[in-house]
Amino acid sequence: MNPWGHLRTIGAHLRRRIRPAEPPAAADWSTLVADPQLGSVRLTGRLSTTGRDRLLVAVHGLGGSAESHYLWELAATAVEAGWAVLRLNLRGADRSGEDFYHGGLTADLHAALADDALAAFSDISLVGYSLGGHAALRWATEAGDPRVRAVGAVCPPLDLAAGQRAIDRPGAVLYRGYILRHLREIYREVASRRAVPLPVSKVGRIRSLWEWDDRIVAPRYGFEGAAEYYARASVAPRLDRLRLPALIAATSDDPMVPASTLRTVLADRAAGLEVRWIESGGHVAFPRDLDMGFGGRPGLGHQMLAWLEQMNAGPRGQAC
Numbered sequence: 001m002n003p004w005g006h007l008r009t010i011g012a013h014l015r016r017r018i019r020p021a022e023p024p025a026a027a028d029w030s031t032l033v034a035d036p037q038l039g040s041v042r043l044t045g046r047l048s049t050t051g052r053d054r055l056l057v058a059v060h061g062l063g064g065s066a067e068s069h070y071l072w073e074l075a076a077t078a079v080e081a082g083w084a085v086l087r088l089n090l091r092g093a094d095r096s097g098e099d100f101y102h103g104g105l106t107a108d109l110h111a112a113l114a115d116d117a118l119a120a121f122s123d124i125s126l127v128g129y130s131l132g133g134h135a136a137l138r139w140a141t142e143a144g145d146p147r148v149r150a151v152g153a154v155c156p157p158l159d160l161a162a163g164q165r166a167i168d169r170p171g172a173v174l175y176r177g178y179i180l181r182h183l184r185e186i187y188r189e190v191a192s193r194r195a196v197p198l199p200v201s202k203v204g205r206i207r208s209l210w211e212w213d214d215r216i217v218a219p220r221y222g223f224e225g226a227a228e229y230y231a232r233a234s235v236a237p238r239l240d241r242l243r244l245p246a247l248i249a250a251t252s253d254d255p256m257v258p259a260s261t262l263r264t265v266l267a268d269r270a271a272g273l274e275v276r277w278i279e280s281g282g283h284v285a286f287p288r289d290l291d292m293g294f295g296g297r298p299g300l301g302h303q304m305l306a307w308l309e310q311m312n313a314g315p316r317g318q319a320c
Contacts, residue, residue, distance in 0.1 A: 005281070005283075009284075011285070016070065022072070023046075026046035026048040026075075027047050029046060029047040034107075034111070035099070035107070038099060044066070045112070046066050046086070048084060050079060053120065053123060054122070054123040058132075059090065060093060062103070064130075065089050066094065070129055075087055077299070077302060078305060084121065086118070088112055090132070095189050100186050102233065104160070106135060110142075110144060113144070114145070123147060124147045124148045124149065125149060125152070127153075130154070130155050130284060134157050136156075138235040143243075150247070150308050152248075154249050155256070156250075157257045158235055159236040159261060160230040160233055168208045168210055172255065175255065179209065180206065184203055184206075188200055188203075198216060210226050213226040214226035239270050245272050250278070254282065274307075278290060286300045294306035
């Protein structure tokens with residue numbers, strides 16, 4: 001793999017931590033999602049309003065949250081352009097101890113969109129990063145809120161099994177450790193409130209994403225194991241069911257979601273699914289002068305919003 005992908009990924013992460021974007025003013029937001037085991041689970045997020053009737057729902061990646069700096073950047077760009085923005089925490093990502101999520105758990109997106117606080121918005125778009133992009137695309141293959149006009153996914157894994165193998169390979173130890181550290185934080189908070197599949201003392205010994213998904217995710221959500229979770233939750237075999245326009249922004253040098261795990265899946269992609277390959281990027285890390293051909297200002301956020309504007313300008317009820 002091109003070492004520039006690693007440098008761009010790590011460099012963007014360090015830059016965001018050292019000089020983070022200023023997030024737009026936002027209010028606390030929460031709602032409840034029905035859960036067959038727990039009865040209900042609280043979801044939280046940060047909602048920025050602009051007085052306009054269009055809303056962007058932004059979803060973080062694995063181990064991230066509504067306070068991830070890449071979501072701050074996108075939210076600041078969107079609010080400047082006149083969008084309201086909900087930075088959504090998938091269940092437990094706020095370290096509240098309510099529960100923990102997985103990559104195919106679209107119930108959280110359905111519940112968020114159905115919340116009364118979002119009822120006034122007539123045009124909605126979803127944008128997810130990494131695993132959040134997978135969840136957004138998975139949601140777009142199901143019956144859902146007709147106000148949602150388009151979905152954007154930034155560096156999403158499409159085949160969860162292939163994504164797991166990429167993260168668990170020896171050369172990805174830095175990324176794997178980062179993800180597992182944050183997943184353990186979420187799990188410890190849940191374990192302090194209710195019964196969990198595995199004692200916290202044993203969770204600290206998990207060293208692979210496969211083991212996490214097999215011993216933590218699978219028993220919580222009724223899968224026989226990690227393999228069944230990947231097979232049933234992955235969006236890859238469902239892309240031909242996309243019911244609205246979707247855009248994937250990916251890079252050939254992504255060290256966490258290698259291009260090889262996407263190209264085969266996308267070889268016979270569904271009509272209405274646009275893919276933009278960026279040659280000089282990393283994982284959710286793109287050059288500031290990025291131009292994906294949608295007009296408007298350069299940069300990932302501006303280009304994504306330009307595409308969403310085009311989709312919002314299309315006839316209501318458009319589907320693919």
